[in-house]
Amino acid sequence: MDKRLFADVTGLSGGDTDRWYHAIMAAMDEFKIQSALSQAMFIAQVGHESLGFKRLSENLNYSPSGLQTIFGKQRFPEEVAWSLGRNEEHPARLREIADRAYGGRLGNTNPGDGWVYRGRGLIQITGKYNYEQCGIALRKNLLKEPELLESDTLAARSAAWYWDSKSCNSTCGDLVRTTEKINGPAKAGLEDRKKRFNMACKALGINCL
Template identity: 45%
Template sequence: MNKDQFIKATGITPALADKWYQCIVDTMKEFGIDTPKRQAHFLAQIGTESNGFRSVQESLNYSVNGLQIFGSRLTEPQRQQLGRKPGELALSPARQEAIANIVYGGRYGNNQNGDGWKYRGRGLKQITFKDNYSACGKALNLDLVANPDLLLQDLNAARSAGWFWKDNNCNQFADAGDVKGLTRRINGGFNGLQDRIDRTNKAEAVLK
């Protein structure tokens, strides 16, 4: 995959391609994402996860209705209290932090006050939860538990996505063309499924 193919497969700007191309190529080589089909699915999934390669840190700037994505982890009064109201441009950092600590707290290693916010999604895949930061850090030889912001660095952001892909056997879904199964493995549900399908079709048309 050359840089021009990368631009066409992802639909990103040349400036973003300059930022990400080599990191992505190196990551795919390191983690066995080694066929056009696998590469197309990988680019599509991380494209959705990162809002088109524009974000490597989770935003919790949710509207009241948007917070329904977290289901029963937030009560209706909590959604009304913490969610973005009509006319508000963005939630304050304090309200975003409160959301993260409620919805991510008390599971997957997030046992201390503030762990939900500390270990919110980062990297092109949006690695989340202390247990995942720990496992990813061991694999990449980074102390992500002590310094989760290391995943905001370009190469680490890409490699963390590659690690997750390999560790969760995502190639099997890509090989089968199973976008729904792959989305569930990566996202835990089907959030953004149509966007993932559209991105996959676009990438496969370029990388075939």
């Protein structure tokens, strides 16, 4: 895939194309994301997760209703959602949101782990366990330096590692199943993922959804 085709597949242009071309192509090569269909789905998924390749750290600026939609009413009952989510009385309390959303799971055991190991990279690696496993694979101490996943090269490599760890090549023709592997049962943003997948498939000249 040359840079012009990459721009069409990703929807990027100018400096954004230059910024991401080599990092993403190298990451896909490293983790054997090689077929046109798998590349289309991978790029669609990371494009959505990173808000168009622009955000490498999780956006936790949720309203009370957003917290309940994304994380559930059991974890964020109405009173808690109102006290932490952004509203007319105060901005979102980002650290508290992360710790409540991710505390006690995903390998997070210590107070503050939810915030320290919040989603980062093109596919939003989340939780101490995933940071540890990703760090082993990429030979980086991500437990000590979690912010490394906000560098372009590791943002792309971590995304490709996660894709491979979830065997997403095997489901790359199925948007819903692949999204569930990446985003969990919430399968948030399906319409945007579908739009990006269709754009990528069209650019690559393959049939898709």
